[in-house]
Amino acid sequence: MSRSGQSHILAIGGGSFRPSARYGFIEASALLRYGLDLTGQDRPRLGLLATATGDDSEWLLKMYGAFRDWDVEVSHLTVFPMPNVEDPREWVLSQDMIYVSGGSVANLVALWRLHGLDDVFEEAWRAGVVLAGQSAGALCWHVGGNTDSFGPTLQAWAEGLAMLPYSCGVHYDSDPQRRQLLHASVASGELPGGYAADEGVALHYVGTDFIQAVSVSPDGYAYKVELDGAGGVKEFRIEPRLLMS
DSSP states (O other), X not given: XXXXXXXXXXXXXXXXXXXXXXXXXXXXXXXXXXXXXXXTOSSOEEEEEOGGGTSOHHHHHHHHHHTTTSXXXXXXXXXXXXXXXXXXXXXXXXXXXXXXXXXXXXHHHHHHHHTTHHHHHHHHHHHTOEEEEETHHHHTTEEEEEEOTTSSSXXXXXXXXXXXXXXXXXXXXXXXXXXXXXXXXXXXXXXXXXXXXXXXXXXXXXXXXXXXXXXXXXXXXXXXXXXXXXXXXXXXXXXXXXXXX
């Protein structure tokens, strides 16, 4: 398989999919086109995971439908009630891009570790498979962030795979709890400094370096959150590159 020679992660704050004119369907947004372009493949192999939803079959079907007009080869990996492929490692390494849906990030990572997928994804990342995901699928690659995995009141969570040595904020402009808790968690040392993304915005990392933010929303931004040296935090707004839909 031809690889770009670089390790990419695309962490999406929200906006991977949008409603379609066809009832009951969704369409993949330009954020996912951006991720697929990173593979360098004319017909990339796209692997879908919905572990964070308990491998919800209806959601998997909708994601398949979202790429119905795209020149991609789509497949998926489930772990309920058992892995649906004989060799999950082989399946992961055969993909050009992995997309991980939202849901419960705490359950997601716990199940991946149980099945040994945490090591597999790191191996794939180092081999050049593009890792992408939204919400839980964005948080999981980082040290952690804040999550509603434990109830409607958000909690700080620092059990991520930590391929990226940062905290991550998602849905940053649509949930009023997000910014406040991320700031407090970084200030207390519960989480390291990191990056956050509004709805419609994605954070692009090459290796462990943040390269740029991209957006399908003209009103969306990304942010860098770090300690201010005086017991608090400072936040810097990052202007994303607007993608054509």
